[in-house]
Amino acid sequence: MTNPKRSQQTSQKRSRAEWISLSISLIVLSTTIGLILFLWVKERQQAPPHLLVTTTESVRQQTDQFYVPFSVTNDGDRTAESVQIKAELIIGQRIVATGEQEFAFVSSGEVRKGAFVFDRDPSQGSVVIRVTGYKLP
């Protein structure tokens, strides 16, 4: 089935405007395909996710709670899914509080930020924040 309105003008030549929009479309499509192929080739030499936790920002206190900011960076090449982060507040060689968080995805080179909230002052002891696991998509 064809659109009758369209078939009335079968003999029409393509205008310059149409050629330009086709050229732009081809550039968009070929760039997209080119980038996919680039990622495909790169994927074959990809290293697994390498997740680093850093706590460079200082702890801030609001009312009676202490916020410990952290960031997770994926230095590997592959995306990590369901990245589990665990924090332990240790005071006097005893774990007095724990917290857990999950990031749905951390792509290669991506930095995700968050904070753990404790009722006790972390400066009285130490906070250990680490990645406990992830899934490969």
Add this chain to the structure above:
Amino acid sequence: MGNRYGQTWSDEIKELVRGAAGGFLFGVPLIYTMEVWWIGSSVSPPLLLLTLAATAVVVFLMTRTAGFRRTRSTDVIDAAIDTVEAIAIGLVSAALMLVLLRRITFDTALSEMLGKTIFESVPFALGVTLANQFLDDTDSEKQDEPEDNLNETLTDIGVTLVGALIIAFNIAPTAEVPTLAIAISWPWLLLVMATSLLLSYTIVFGACLRNQDKRRQQRGLFQDPLSETIMSYLVSLCAATLMLCFFHQLNFSDPWALWLRYTLLLGLPASIGGAAGRLAI
């Protein structure tokens, strides 16, 4: 330049805008689906190529019966060319929406950017291809004389409300609006507002779509294209707020800023639903 060959620049732009309008009608609701963001974030390059290829086949077949152009035949070469253009419009439209909603930022990895854009572009490309089928103004010349002004205004408000409610009803109960609200700053929300108005105007008045001539002839309260677009946007925002309250996403104890943020975000797809509703009459 322009008249020497087939289409003038103005015709060409109108056709591309018509295609994009069809794309936004179909694509925007899927933009508010976080599972698609996730799948797009982690999918492998071969699957991305397969997705593009499958989209191209479907779009090619649909282009032979519908398409977004009205001035050429549907022979194989023209259909293939229209397919390339429909997919490109879909990719660009999806990428723009993902940037607007902060799903793609400067921090987003290339693989994630590509995956999200390609997956989200599928309904946009299908919408571009269906633009003529659903949005063609073939029958507009046969329309009856305009009704009286008040009735037209009330009908417009009614159909906008119904269209906006249908879309908002589907999105409001999900976690997408709160998730998007977290990432979007106030200046970006102004952009969301401007985009909602622009898309609503383009779909109803800017793309030579269904009943446009009749709509332009209408006179009276809120019947001028600009005021009708603004009125319809306000109605869509009301529909969005109503649905957010209905699904307990907003409570009276929440701060007004949260109300505004959620409403403007859901107002984008709702205003497109409202525009679709006005096209239906």
